[in-house]
Each structure stands twice: as structure tokens, then as C-alpha cells.
Amino acid sequence: MKNKLSVIFPLALIATLVGSMQTASAAEKNYSLPLSKPGEPVSIDVEVYRGSITVVGYKGDTIEISAKSSVFSGKDKDLKKVKAKMNKNNSSRSTKGLKSVKRSSMRLEIEENNNDVEISSEVSNQHVDLVIKVPQRSSIDIELYKGGDINIDGISGSLELEAYDGMIKAKNISGPIVAETARTDIVVSFSGFAKTSPSSLTSHLGNVDITLAKKVAANVNVQTYQGEVFSGLDKDFTVVDEIKKNKKGKKQKIVLGGVMQAKVNGGGQALSLTSYSGNLYIRKAK
Amino acid sequence: MNNQKIIDWKIASLADNDDSELSEELQRYLAKNNQLQEELLFIEQFWTNESKPLVMPSDKLDANFYQMLSRAQSAEQQTSLQQNNHHSSVQEQPLSLLDKVKRWLMPTPIAQFATLTFVFVLGFNLNQGPNNDKTSADLSVLQQDISSLTTVLAMSMLQKDSASERLSGVAYSRQTDLSNPLLVEQLIALLARDKSTSVRLAIINSLGELKSFGSSEQQLFTLATKEENLLVQIELCRLLLNYGSVEIKKLLTEQVNQQFLKPEVQEFIKAQSLASYI
Numbered sequence: 001m002k003n004k005l006s007v008i009f010p011l012a013l014i015a016t017l018v019g020s021m022q023t024a025s026a027a028e029k030n031y032s033l034p035l036s037k038p039g040e041p042v043s044i045d046v047e048v049y050r051g052s053i054t055v056v057g058y059k060g061d062t063i064e065i066s067a068k069s070s071v072f073s074g075k076d077k078d079l080k081k082v083k084a085k086m087n088k089n090n091s092s093r094s095t096k097g098l099k100s101v102k103r104s105s106m107r108l109e110i111e112e113n114n115n116d117v118e119i120s121s122e123v124s125n126q127h128v129d130l131v132i133k134v135p136q137r138s139s140i141d142i143e144l145y146k147g148g149d150i151n152i153d154g155i156s157g158s159l160e161l162e163a164y165d166g167m168i169k170a171k172n173i174s175g176p177i178v179a180e181t182a183r184t185d186i187v188v189s190f191s192g193f194a195k196t197s198p199s200s201l202t203s204h205l206g207n208v209d210i211t212l213a214k215k216v217a218a219n220v221n222v223q224t225y226q227g228e229v230f231s232g233l234d235k236d237f238t239v240v241d242e243i244k245k246n247k248k249g250k251k252q253k254i255v256l257g258g259v260m261q262a263k264v265n266g267g268g269q270a271l272s273l274t275s276y277s278g279n280l281y282i283r284k285a286k
Numbered sequence: 287m288n289n290q291k292i293i294d295w296k297i298a299s300l301a302d303n304d305d306s307e308l309s310e311e312l313q314r315y316l317a318k319n320n321q322l323q324e325e326l327l328f329i330e331q332f333w334t335n336e337s338k339p340l341v342m343p344s345d346k347l348d349a350n351f352y353q354m355l356s357r358a359q360s361a362e363q364q365t366s367l368q369q370n371n372h373h374s375s376v377q378e379q380p381l382s383l384l385d386k387v388k389r390w391l392m393p394t395p396i397a398q399f400a401t402l403t404f405v406f407v408l409g410f411n412l413n414q415g416p417n418n419d420k421t422s423a424d425l426s427v428l429q430q431d432i433s434s435l436t437t438v439l440a441m442s443m444l445q446k447d448s449a450s451e452r453l454s455g456v457a458y459s460r461q462t463d464l465s466n467p468l469l470v471e472q473l474i475a476l477l478a479r480d481k482s483t484s485v486r487l488a489i490i491n492s493l494g495e496l497k498s499f500g501s502s503e504q505q506l507f508t509l510a511t512k513e514e515n516l517l518v519q520i521e522l523c524r525l526l527l528n529y530g531s532v533e534i535k536k537l538l539t540e541q542v543n544q545q546f547l548k549p550e551v552q553e554f555i556k557a558q559s560l561a562s563y564i
Contacts, residue, residue, distance in 0.1 A: 139448070160449050160482075176450040178484050197450040198457055200484030204517060225520065225554065259491070270457065274487060276517055276550070 027069040027106040034062050035135075037115045042138040042157075047120045051128035052148030052166065057136035057155040063117055064133035069106040072127045149184075158197070167206075175199040176269075181206050185278070189285070193218050198270040208273045209281040217268035220282060223259045227279040234284075235262040288315045289322055296326050437462045437469055444472055449482040456488040464496050474502055478509055483517055490521045494529060507534055511541055519547070520554050527558050 035042060038061040046053055050072055107126060111118040121128045127147055134140070139157040142150050145164050152159060152170035159177040161168050167184045170177065174192035181203045188201060189211040201208045207227070212218070222229050222237060231237060237260040262282075273280045292312055299306075308316065316322060440462065443455030456473070464470055470493075477489045493499075499506060503526075510522035526534050539559075542552045 141448075158448060158450050176453075178449040178453065178482060180483055196454075197448075198453040198488070199450065200453060200488070202483045202487070202517070204483075204515075225550075270453075272484065272488075274484070274517065276520075 029065075029067050029106060029108070031065045031067075031110065032062050033065065033110060033112055033117065035115050035117075036112065040115055042135050043116045044132070044134055044138050044140050045116070045118045046130065046132070046140070046142045046144075047118075047122065048128055048130065048142075048144050048147075049122045049124050050126065050146040051121065051130065051144070052151070053142055053144055054129075054131045054151040054153075055140055055142070055155065056131070056133050056153045057138065057172075058133050059136065060133070061135055063112075065110065065119065066131040067106060067108050067121075068129045069108070069121075070127050072125045156192075158194070175271075177201070180204075185209060190216055192216060193269065193271065195269050198272070200270075200272040200274070202272075202274045203278050204275070205277050206275065207278040207281065208275055209283070210271075210273065211283040211285050212264060213285045215265070217265035218271045219267045219269070220262045220264055221259050221270060221272040222261075222280045222282070223273070224275045224278065224280050226277040227275050229260070229280045229282070231262070231282045232284050233262055233264060233282055235264055237262045288312060289319075292316055292322060293325065437466050441469055441472055444476055449480075449485055452476070452480065452482070452485045453488055456485065456492050460492045460495060464492070470496065470502060474505060474509075483515060486515070486518050487521055490518070490525050493525055496529070499530065503530060503534055506530075507537060510538070511546065516548060516550055519551050523547075523551060523555055524558065527555065 042063075044055070044063070046055075051069075106128070107121060107123050108128065109118070109120045119130070119132070121130075129148070134155070136154055136156050138155060139159075140152065140155055141160040143162045144150055144166060147165060149166040150161050150163050150168045150170075152161070152168075152173060154172040155170075156174050159170065159173060159175065159179070161170070161177070161179040163181050163184065165182070165184070168179045168181055168186045168188075170179070170187070171189040172191045173188065174190060175194045176197040176199045177188065178199065179186050179188070179201045183205045184203065185206040185208070186201045186203050187209045191213050193199075193212070193216040201210070212220075212233075220233070220237075221240070229237065240259050240261045273282070292308065292315070295306075295308055295312070307313075316326075437459075440455050440458035443451055443458055446452055446455065459469055459473060462469065464473075473489050473492065477486055477493075480486050480489075493506070496502075506522060506526060507530075510519060510526060513519040513522060523538060526538055530538075538555060541547050542555050545552065547555070
């Protein structure tokens with residue numbers, strides 16, 4: 001669903017970055033990317049195969065990227081499978097008289113077109129730690145497949161975050177946010193809550209832990225199948241949906257995994273928290 | 287009446303047809319009317335922004351939109367008729383309004399909103415004419431074609447790149463009675479392929495609003511049995527157990543008995559079955 005961006009300017013930028021990074025012995029690089037349209041909406045799309053991603057909102061109008069990379073030397077089932085297959089096909093190749101050349105360079109692609117910024121590192125044996133400073137108003141879309149966590153701080157735009165291996169931690173945000181992890185926790189602290197679109201946090205096997213600022217008004221929906229719900233809200237959670245399905249007019253029993261809702265500060269836009277086996281924690285900021 | 291005057295003024299000012307200010311009397315009226323202020327905000331957002339409006343339209347605004355669509359359609363038909371008289375006798379297959387709306391929704395969001403804005407402008411300009419029986423008939427046909435403006439917005443939002451906007455589309459869908467088969471079709475297609483679990487769970491939740499699954503039931507059953515995402519599979523099974531036909535429930539039970547489903551899903555269905563006996 002992502003739009004492919006124009007290639008004229010971005011290609012020049014990719015070439016510059018890859019070239020300069022490959023000559024560096026220490027795989028560390030800082031880059032400042034000016035926006036085509038300062039002051040206008042910004043969209044940041046980050047896709048990293050292995051590593052960690054930190055995005056911090058600030059009052060400036062450029063994208064500041066700091067990247068550290070290292071060769072991945074740990075165990076990885078997917079990588080081992082690929083290597084095993086490759087070795088099987090190439091077992092007859094001799095390395096006698098040759099020495100192994102280790103990759104010490106970084107491969108990171110950055111594209112910008114009309115304030116749409118794409119940052120990607122899809123090399124499987126490279127671990128990249130990215131710290132990106134962006135205008136606070138930016139909309140962020142991040143996919144991280146392996147390695148560390150996604151950290152977000154001080155973003156007022158919309159957030160779409162997916163981490164397959166690591167945690168998602170976001171603070172000082174107002175959403176809307178849609179976040180998903182497989183086995184790890186999602187921890188989000190809301191300083192406000194956007195009315196524009198619903199928000200939803202889903203961890204298949206991990207916990208979801210949110211903290212709401214006092215002024216936040218929202219309909220908080222919770223659903224966990226084998227976990228528990230812990231709430232520090234003044235409002236109680238009540239079952240939604242199921243009651244109307246009762247044909248006899250008696251109060252229906254709460255079925256396993258049913259959606260429950262609490263209207264915080266009179267209610268507002270939906271904020272859904274879902275997990276299969278993790279716990280859900282809803283806290284009120286002090 | 288004041289409501290309509292103010293809405294007309296807002297549309298005219300957005301369309302650059304009128305840069306006059308509201309009279310003091312209407313300004314005072316507007317200041318006291320929160321609902322109307324929200325409607326004006328809705329119109330402005332719908333008009334000027336690529337993103338969705340912040341507030342839902344009221345029934346009255348919805349009805350006004352239909353009148354505008356109706357008149358726009360009449361005008362378009364008249365224009366086509368005149369063009370046909372001037373040009374060849376070969377006629378294209380006429381498109382229903384719904385087909386036109388679908389076609390409008392295909393291009394980029396900017397084009398969608400530009401087109402819908404055009405309909406607003408055209409509708410507004412033609413809104414000055416007297417009512418007649420034909421308009422009422424058109425209106426009735428239109429109301430059969432599209433259940434509400436909300437449906438159009440929902441269909442538009444469901445095609446967005448952003449998961450949170452697609453969630454909005456699902457929320458809009460819930461505001462309708464899901465009587466539009468195209469919207470249901472679009473929801474089920476999205477349920478089958480969307481990469482966001484949140485969006486898929488929200489769609490399943492919305493499908494519970496359907497009066498009957500009809501021909502979609504078998505499709506939902508196939509999705510439920512082949513689904514790899516545990517959360518989605520459980521919710522699909524819950525949907526079919528709560529609202530499906532007796533036959534589908536039997537088929538699901540067979541899947542459990544023959545251990546074709548994930549152990550967690552089997553456990554869930556058994557627990558649901560036990561709960562229904564209590």
C-alpha cells in the first residue's frame with residue numbers, strides 16, 4: 001500500500017549515503033536531511049530488518065538521522081536456514097588461499113520527496129541502531145522485523161508501528177496510534193488523545209500497558225483471552241456488544257474474551273487494547 | 287430555516303461564490319448551536335482536507351447531501367442528453383450513481399474529494415431551483431443506491447494507506463446499517479488481506495451488525511478455518527458462533543471435533559459452547 005516515491009533526487013541521495021558509509025571504518029553516521037516543504041505535513045516511513053529504532057519529535061524542521069551499524073553475529077533461525085541451503089548448493093567451492101573479507105560498511109537508504117521520507121535497512125546480517133529526530137507534527141510508520149525495540153517520544157502526528165521481535169515504547173504522544181507486536185510488550189503513555197481516528201494496540205502474546213493523562217477523553221476497549229486486565233481508572237469497565245445479543249432480555253453472561261469498555265472523561269474516540277495471552281494495564285497519569 | 291441558511295452560506299463561501307459575512311442575527315444563532323457548528327466543521331473538513339472529517343454528519347446534513355447529489359445527477363443527465371443529441375447515436379451503457387461513486391473512489395484521495403466537492407458545488411448551485419416530483423423520485427432512487435453519505439466516506443476511508451484511517455473507515459461502516467452490499471464486500475475483502483490485526487479485528491466486530499451474512503457466510507467460514515492469525519481466527523469463530531446459521535455452527539463444531547483448528551481456537555469454541563448452555 002505504500003507509494004513509491006520519485007527517484008530523481010532520492011537516487012542521488014542514496015548513492016551519496018551508501019558511498020560515504022562504505023568508506024567509513026567505524027559504521028556510524030549522522031545525516032541531516034532538509035525537507036522539501038518546511039512547515040508542511042511530514043510523513044516518515046522506516047523499515048528495518050534488524051536493529052532498533054528511536055524517533056524523537058523536536059521543534060526543528062529537518063530530519064536528523066544518527067545510525068550505528070554492526071555485523072550481526074548472533075543466532076538467527078531464518079538466517080541459518082538460508083545459509084544452510086546456500087552451503088548445500090555450494091559445498092564444492094574451495095577457499096584455499098583466500099581470506100574472508102568481513103563487511104564493515106553500512107547500508108542504509110534514505111529517500112525524500114515532498115516531505116515524504118523513507119528510511120530503510122533491509123540487510124539481514126546487519127544490525128542498525130537508528131536515532132531519528134523529526135518535527136513533532138510528523139506522521140510515523142515503522143516496521144522492525146528483528147532485534148531491539150521501537151521507541152517514540154514527543155510525536156503529535158499519527159503513528160503506525162509494527163515490531164515482530166522487540167518492544168514498542170511510546171511516550172508523550174497523542175495518536176492516533178496503531179501498534180502491533182508478536183510476543184513482546186507495548187507500553188504507551190498518552191499526553192493527549194486525538195479525536196481524528198481510532199487508536200488500537202495489539203500484542204499477540206505480550207502485555208499492553210498504557211498511561212492516560214488526566215485530560216484524555218476516550219472510549220477504552222479491552223480484550224484479552226488468557227490474560228488479565230488491571231485498571232487504575234475511576235470508571236469501571238462494562239461489557240459491550242454482548243448484551244444486545246441476548247434474546248430473552250436477561251443480562252448476558254460475560255463470555256471468554258469479550259470486549260469491555262470504559263468511557264474515560266465522558267468518552268471519546270476509541271482506544272482498543274487487545275492481547276491473546278498478555279495482560280492489559282490501564283493507568284492514570286499522576 | 288436558519289440552519290439551512292448558515293449551511294448554504296458556508297458552502298457558498300467555501301466555493302468562493304460568496305465572501306459576505308453572516309448577519310449578526312445568524313452569527314448569534316450559530317454561537318448558540320453546537321450541533322450546527324460541528325456540521326460546519328464537517329463541511330469545511332470534507333471540502334478542504336484530504337483526510338476525513340473530524341465529526342459525523344447529522345441526518346439533516348446527510349439529507350441535504352442527497353438533495354445536492356440528486357440535483358447534480360439531474361444536471362449531469364441533462365448535459366449528457368444534450369451532448370448525445372449533438373453527437374453520435376451510439377449510446378454507452380448507462381452507469382448507476384453507485385457505479386459512478388465507485389469509479390470516483392478509485393483514483394487518489396485528492397481526486398475523490400475534488401469530485402465530491404464538485405458534487406457539493408454543483409448541488410449547491412442547483413439547490414436554488416424549485417422542488418419538483420422528479421427530484422423527489424431521484425432522491426428516492428439515490429437513497430436506495432447509497433444508504434448514506436457515511437457509506438461513501440466509509441468506502442473511501444477503507445482504501446487509505448494508513449491503518450488508523452482504515453480503522454476510521456470501519457468505524458464509519460458501523461455508523462451505517464451495513465445495508466450496502468458493496469460496503470460489506472469491501473469490508474470482507476479487507477478482512478482477508480489487511481496486514482493490520484487491529485483493522486481486521488475491527489472489521490469482524492462490525493460484521494456483527496449485519497442482519498444476515500447471506501452469501502458471505504461461506505466466505506467467512508473459509509476465512510475462519512484457513513486463518514493463521516490466532517486473534518483473527520478466534521474472533522471469526524466467535525462471529526460465526528454468535529450470528530451464523532445453524533449449518534455453519536455445525537461445520538465449525540466438526541472442525542473442532544476433527545482437530546483441524548489450532549488448539550487455542552478449539553479451546554475457545556468449546557468454552558463458547560459451554561457458556562451458551564449456562
